[in-house]
Amino acid sequence: MPPAAELWNEARAREIAETFANTKGGLLPALLAIQSAFGHVPGEAVVLLAEVFNVSRAEVHGAVTFYRDFRERPAGRHVLKLCRAEACQAAGSVSVAEVAKRRLKLGWDETDSEGNWTLEPVFCLGLCACGPAGMLDGTPLARLDGARIEKLIDGAAE
Numbered sequence: 001m002p003p004a005a006e007l008w009n010e011a012r013a014r015e016i017a018e019t020f021a022n023t024k025g026g027l028l029p030a031l032l033a034i035q036s037a038f039g040h041v042p043g044e045a046v047v048l049l050a051e052v053f054n055v056s057r058a059e060v061h062g063a064v065t066f067y068r069d070f071r072e073r074p075a076g077r078h079v080l081k082l083c084r085a086e087a088c089q090a091a092g093s094v095s096v097a098e099v100a101k102r103r104l105k106l107g108w109d110e111t112d113s114e115g116n117w118t119l120e121p122v123f124c125l126g127l128c129a130c131g132p133a134g135m136l137d138g139t140p141l142a143r144l145d146g147a148r149i150e151k152l153i154d155g156a157a158e
């Protein structure tokens with residue numbers, strides 16, 4: 001299970017942002033550090049980063065929405081990422097994803113109302129030779145099939 005994120009704290013977020021403020025290209029590492037601390041990049045962080053980096057809010061928001069790894073909302077306690085890129089599709093990822101969606105009762109980029117699970121698509125994890133691939137709470141998964149993904153979901157939920 002991923003570590004619990006801190007609640008939003010502007011002073012802490014400012015401290016993080018200022019760590020990277022004088023670094024060329026520091027916005028992305030600052031966003032990563034904010035997400036690492038708070039579990040997502042809330043709207044308040046976009047405003048704060050724009051101020052600290054002296055860029056527009058649109059520029060910060062653009063970075064958050066361009067890179068799939070950034071989240072604007074908190075994720076569930078468990079995050080299941082399944083690869084949707086070509087090599088994994090050829091190995092059967094579509095049916096694995098259908099099983100996961102049914103089991104979790106979630107679509108792509110959804111989090112259940114209890115905050116237990118988030119299901120996210122990824123587009124290549126570098127595990128193409130042993131697809132279908134995925135990642136559960138940061139642990140890479142290879143050679144997935146329907147039965148295995150159900151077992152992994154059920155095991156993580158216990």
Ligand code: FES
Pocket residue numbers: 083084085086087088089123124125126127128129131133
């Ligand atoms: S295509 Fe799925 S890991 Fe590369």
